[in-house]
Amino acid sequence: MSANHFFISKERNNVDHYNYYYFDNAFTDDELTKIHNLAMSYPKMNATTVGEDGVNVSEYRKSTVTWLPDEQRSLWLYDKISELAHTANTNMWNYEIWGYNDQLQYTVYEGDGGHYDWHADLGPTISNRKLSCVIQLSDPKDYEGGDLQLNNGSGVITIEKKKGRIIFFSSFVLHRVTPVTEGTRISLVTWLSGKNLR
Secondary structure, eight states, rough: OOOEEEEEEEEEEGOTHHHHEETTTOHHHHHHHHHHHHHHHHHHEEEEEETTHHHHOOEEEOOOOEEEEEEGGGGHHHHHHHHHHHHHHHHOOOOOOEEESOOOEEEEEEETTOEEEEEEBBBBBOOOEEEEEEEEEOOOOEEEEOOEEOOSSSOOEEOOOTTTTEEEETTTTTEEEEEEEEEEEEEEEEEOOOSOOO
């Protein structure tokens, strides 16, 4: 497993909060299969968005999601993501994080235009998320489109597609998944939380 990170400055008080940190080959094929099998045992639903008018399904986001609760058979997965998040956070941001505030989200984007438009993982009812996490479960050869992109205010960064890669970035950074035009893109998403940023 290899870790990669990017710094604008080596000074800790000049960390680039809009950058990201990732691990390649963070999960083996057997572990990825375990994640898929775990997700198949829980109900899936249409993805929703949260706005001033409440929770709704809209064309802003087109996918299905399955929530994976924190229980004995998923404990290994929660623990592994926590360890990687700790390393990423220590090396990049050093946010004060207490752990999970949400369940893991298994997300499926189909080749009929499945997507999630520009958004941040914070909002009126969600204020404690510090780090967002995306695990790429699909082989890039299995779909077209479906790029994870970050917008740091000075341009759009497209994250390289790589099966088994785990990516961390600050939850206030705008990001999106572009429309999937063919095949199926599957990812696991979660967030690490702490006190409100100050």
